[in-house]
Amino acid sequence: MAKKSYYLGHEEKARIEIIPMIDVMMFLLVFFVLIMIEMIQGAGITLDLPQSSSQDPIESVTLNIGVSAEGAMYVDGKPVDDQQLSSRLAEMKDTGKLDVVIAGDRGSHYDSIVHAMDLVRGAGVSAIGLATQK
Incomplete structure (x- = not known):
């Protein structure tokens, strides 16, 4: 029979x-939050972002x-063309303030990024940021 332990007359449970x-x-929660932040930044695709020494974080990004x-545009990891992007921006603009971040690959042509910026400005959005890495 197992001997029970007693401490000052009380049985230890x-x-x-x-x-x-x-x-x-808590460790798991922090780990998954950090992983999700990294996934959101790249708009769901793998991009080699250019580096910048003077960058400011944008607090409220609504659309990446x-x-x-190759010059293809992606929103939420899905390829979109000019018409689809313009209509999505128009829908989101009607809901309220819209902040857009354009994440261009290091090897992308300058005119592809300017074209994306033109589409965003054409939809009436003036808050545009460019994603970089430190």
């Missing part, structure tokens, strides 16, 4: 230590547009 479990759950090295 088995306990579940919850503090280490909370530490592990990715421009690949």
